[in-house]
Amino acid sequence: MTYEVTPWTVKGNVDYDALTEKFGTQKIDENLLERIKKHTGDLHHFLRRKIFFSHRDLNFLLDEYEKGNKFFLYTGRAPSGKVHLGHLIPWMFTKWLQDKFDVELFFQFPDEEKFLFKENLSFEDTEKALYDNMTDVIAVGFNPEKTHFLIDTKHANLMYKEACKVAKKITLSTAKATFGFTDENNIGEIFYTAMQAVPSFLPSVIYNKKIPCLIPCAIDQDPHFRLARDVLPKLNFYKPSVIHSIFLPGLKGMEEQGKMSSSEEQTAIFTTDNEKTVRKKIMKYAFSGGQATVEEHRKKGGNPDIDVSYQWLVFFEEDDEKLHKIYEDYRSGALLTGELKEILTDKLNGYLRTHRERREKAGDLMDKFIFKP
Amino acid sequence: MTYEVTPWTVKGNVDYDALTEKFGTQKIDENLLERIKKHTGDLHHFLRRKIFFSHRDLNFLLDEYEKGNKFFLYTGRAPSGKVHLGHLIPWMFTKWLQDKFDVELFFQFPDEEKFLFKENLSFEDTEKALYDNMTDVIAVGFNPEKTHFLIDTKHANLMYKEACKVAKKITLSTAKATFGFTDENNIGEIFYTAMQAVPSFLPSVIYNKKIPCLIPCAIDQDPHFRLARDVLPKLNFYKPSVIHSIFLPGLKGMEEQGKMSSSEEQTAIFTTDNEKTVRKKIMKYAFSGGQATVEEHRKKGGNPDIDVSYQWLVFFEEDDEKLHKIYEDYRSGALLTGELKEILTDKLNGYLRTHRERREKAGDLMDKFIFKP
Numbered sequence: 001m002t003y004e005v006t007p008w009t010v011k012g013n014v015d016y017d018a019l020t021e022k023f024g025t026q027k028i029d030e031n032l033l034e035r036i037k038k039h040t041g042d043l044h045h046f047l048r049r050k051i052f053f054s055h056r057d058l059n060f061l062l063d064e065y066e067k068g069n070k071f072f073l074y075t076g077r078a079p080s081g082k083v084h085l086g087h088l089i090p091w092m093f094t095k096w097l098q099d100k101f102d103v104e105l106f107f108q109f110p111d112e113e114k115f116l117f118k119e120n121l122s123f124e125d126t127e128k129a130l131y132d133n134m135t136d137v138i139a140v141g142f143n144p145e146k147t148h149f150l151i152d153t154k155h156a157n158l159m160y161k162e163a164c165k166v167a168k169k170i171t172l173s174t175a176k177a178t179f180g181f182t183d184e185n186n187i188g189e190i191f192y193t194a195m196q197a198v199p200s201f202l203p204s205v206i207y208n209k210k211i212p213c214l215i216p217c218a219i220d221q222d223p224h225f226r227l228a229r230d231v232l233p234k235l236n237f238y239k240p241s242v243i244h245s246i247f248l249p250g251l252k253g254m255e256e257q258g259k260m261s262s263s264e265e266q267t268a269i270f271t272t273d274n275e276k277t278v279r280k281k282i283m284k285y286a287f288s289g290g291q292a293t294v295e296e297h298r299k300k301g302g303n304p305d306i307d308v309s310y311q312w313l314v315f316f317e318e319d320d321e322k323l324h325k326i327y328e329d330y331r332s333g334a335l336l337t338g339e340l341k342e343i344l345t346d347k348l349n350g351y352l353r354t355h356r357e358r359r360e361k362a363g364d365l366m367d368k369f370i371f372k373p
Numbered sequence: 374m375t376y377e378v379t380p381w382t383v384k385g386n387v388d389y390d391a392l393t394e395k396f397g398t399q400k401i402d403e404n405l406l407e408r409i410k411k412h413t414g415d416l417h418h419f420l421r422r423k424i425f426f427s428h429r430d431l432n433f434l435l436d437e438y439e440k441g442n443k444f445f446l447y448t449g450r451a452p453s454g455k456v457h458l459g460h461l462i463p464w465m466f467t468k469w470l471q472d473k474f475d476v477e478l479f480f481q482f483p484d485e486e487k488f489l490f491k492e493n494l495s496f497e498d499t500e501k502a503l504y505d506n507m508t509d510v511i512a513v514g515f516n517p518e519k520t521h522f523l524i525d526t527k528h529a530n531l532m533y534k535e536a537c538k539v540a541k542k543i544t545l546s547t548a549k550a551t552f553g554f555t556d557e558n559n560i561g562e563i564f565y566t567a568m569q570a571v572p573s574f575l576p577s578v579i580y581n582k583k584i585p586c587l588i589p590c591a592i593d594q595d596p597h598f599r600l601a602r603d604v605l606p607k608l609n610f611y612k613p614s615v616i617h618s619i620f621l622p623g624l625k626g627m628e629e630q631g632k633m634s635s636s637e638e639q640t641a642i643f644t645t646d647n648e649k650t651v652r653k654k655i656m657k658y659a660f661s662g663g664q665a666t667v668e669e670h671r672k673k674g675g676n677p678d679i680d681v682s683y684q685w686l687v688f689f690e691e692d693d694e695k696l697h698k699i700y701e702d703y704r705s706g707a708l709l710t711g712e713l714k715e716i717l718t719d720k721l722n723g724y725l726r727t728h729r730e731r732r733e734k735a736g737d738l739m740d741k742f743i744f745k746p
Contacts (some may be wrong), residue, residue: 112537123534153537156529161496164485164526167561172545175560187548188540191564 003258005220006180008117010247011258016053016219023222025054025244035062040100045318046093046245054219054244056229061241064212065101071212073097074199074240076108079129080121083136084268085348086218086248086260088355089315091140093245094216098143105147106199106371107137112152113196116188123153131366136271138362138369139355148371150202152195158373159198162205167194169231178223197228201237206373212238218259219244248315251285253308271359275349282309282341282348289330290337301333302340309337309344316347376631378593379553381490383620384631389426389592396595398427398617408435413473418691419466419618427592427617429602434614437585438474444585446470447572447613449481452502453494456509457641458721459591459621459633461728462688464513466618467589471516478520479572479744480510485525486569489561496526504739509644511735511742512728521744523575525568531746532571535578540567542604551596570601573613579746585611591632592617621688624658626681644732648722655682655714655721662703663710674706675713682710682717689720 003012005019020027028050037043039062046052061071075094077087098105111126134149152159175181175190200213215225222244229239247259251267260268267285269278289307291297304310304327317323326343329335376385378392393400401423410416412435419425434444448467450460471478484499507522525532548554548563573586588598595617602612620632624640633641640658642651662680664670677683677700690696699716702708 112534116537116541123538153534154530156533157527160529160533161485161526164489164561165496167564168489168559170560171556172554172558172560172563173556176556181545183544183546183549185545186541187543187545187563187567188537190545190560191540194560 003254007220007223009258010218010220013255014247016246019219020054023054023219023226025056025219025222025242026058028053028055028058028243032058035059039065044093044096045320046089046096046315048320049314050246051089051315052093052216052243052245055242056222056225057239057241058214058243060238061212061214069212070101070103071214071241072103072203073105074108074213074215075105075217076110076196076199077133077137078110078113079126079133080114080118081129081262082270082272083133084260084262084270085312085315086268087136088140088271089245089248090216090218091137093243095140095142097214097216098146103146104203105142106203107142107147107149107369108196108199109134109149109151110192110195111154112188113192116186116192134366134369135359135362136355138365139271139358141358142369144365144368147369149369150199150371155371155373159195159202162198162202163191163194165235166197166228166231167191169234170194170227174227174230178227193224193227196224197231200225200228200240201232201235204237210236210238213240215240215242217242217244218247220247220259249308249311251281251287251308253287253306253311256287269348269352271352271355273352275352278348278352279345282345283338286312286341286344288337290340291333294336297336298333302330302335302337304330307337307340309340312344313347316344316351376627380593380596382631383591383593386628387620389619392592393427396427396592396599398429398592398595398615399431401426401428401431401616405431408432412438417466417469418693419462419469419688421693422687423619424462424688425466425589425616425618428615429595429598430612430614431587431616433611434585434587442585443474443476444587444614445476445576446478447481447586447588448478448590449483449569449572450506450510451483451486452499452506453487453491454502454635455643455645456506457633457635457643458685458688459641460509461513461644462618462621463589463591464510466616468513468515470587470589471519476519477576478515479576480515480520480522480742481569481572482507482522482524483565483568484527485561486565489559489565507739507742508732508735509728511738512644512731514731515742517738517741520742522742523572523744528744528746531575532568535571535575536564536567538608539570539601539604540564542607543567543600547600547603551600566597566600569597570604573598573601574605574608574610577610583609583611586613588613588615590615590617591620593620593632622681622684624654624660624681626660626679626684629660642721642725644725644728646725648725651722651725652718655718656711659685659714659717661710663713664706667709670709671706675703675708675710677703680710680713682713685717686720689717689724 003014073094075090111130115121115123115126204211225242232239250257250260287308289303291300376387446467448463484503488494488496488499577584598615605612623630623633660681662676664673
């Protein structure tokens, strides 16, 4: 089975075990989960279910935390187009971490990234997407007192100089090996990773002390932070710790489609999709693990492990017992594919209803969220 | 005779004719001088003596000027170390152009450039140099009402986004071909030329109309602007026009040393050198075209064409008649090397006395010069 995972493309049925080996990250084991639980009281279902499954240096981060040296969180969103459910996964988890550990969050909007990497995208496009995307991030419910938006082109007075410090430590040769750049890439693409490194140490610059950093992200972003981890100690900062998630598949599933992607509108669920649209997309496109006929399904049962509706419920149904029952009922044939899709539709529409309500009020909060140096 | 001219190194006895052919620039001919003179009334001795000898698109610039579409000037200084006489040459000429054409000047201080290109230079070093260098630029006498300093890391909110627009249009392949980069260069060096392009169109962005730009610079900087000229029309700006100077040699001359260089302290004259130091350096190091003994010199005469003191007077003695007499007297043997060096010493110390006086008052003006968007 072939697959591809880069910061720009995720295709095919990803072998996450092989990926952690290839990237050199650690899998999150039971000991580490117990250690986290000591501080958080309970475990987010993303941790219980290994949706966040891999990490770098989480033990160092907890060592420092236990010594009283609090970390900050860093995650981000490159503005371009609308936000879909796949984007929300790391943000939902980041919110949980912020609440449990009561820490600052620096949220980067690298509004030049997609501009540089997409031929036909203009800064007018990214600017529009930026404001739209910021309302989605606010709607996730981050603490406005402790969350700081960094917008690359608008915070460049703060960030460009720091990016140069990083850039000086990365040779073209290293950038090529890490990202697979060729001579046809533009020089902005080549430089960009230096900007993405900045939020991982900027608070240490601002507060003038070494502060540990934790980056929750989908694992495709790891190459950026692998580079940052090489460079930061040379600049006398801590290596950032990273915690990685698997990908939320598109409605057609990982094998056919890969992760949920904005460019495939029909098979992604956007935060602005209304209830009818959500229902229609799921009914029409969600790859089913069920049998060809009701009779056959009742007799042989369905396969939840390849069923996208079930896979999505693993992300969105917090209740372990409910989820387990759905699994068993689908496996036995008691639950039909249409019924499973109804359960998912209700779950998502409930979630999105709340999200959209908060989204509508987000505009008033925006100024509070934008970092003021 | 071998020589090397890149934005970072100028060594050897430069063949300027060959260089204009290699770079594809135009030599400034008598017609063009006449055309300039129509507007300026007289010609600066840098033009009369072909110290500014080459250009790109000066006729386009004058066409636009004659239609009432005024250009702006753009030149710069990458802060690092002290300012020497070689740096002053394009600035003196830029001041003359500003006065004669009554135009705005955007003066860039790319404070990241030397940081990126010099292994052991820190941002603390460039910051110190920045303030020192700004006082020298102010001391040249630019119009404070019409001169605007752009400091890359401090005006990055204004510049970084524009640099990304340029960077998107430059492939790694083009950057390598233009600057000779290898895989060992860092990714900041690779990106930097995009920042150097920005002031050539930033006023067009700020004032929201296409404004022609004229860049006076030593010819080693041409590769940056050659790239900018390829890119700017794609962003719907005019190609910047460029006017190029030859190099002020170091005291040991072009052949042995190349252009004046801050890293060779003994053979460069800094604006902060006192009168004694200026005298000492000239007496000790200025390469002489004279004969071995006074007797021989009186008999055979000296060679002003290879004499560095004489070459420097071509830059600093405005009076054509005086210069001509010095040339003839040195050639005939009537003027001894020691006497020629005295003439140069007096000339430079006179110039530097005024410069230092203005330099001391420059601090008060600094805020006025720094561009406020």
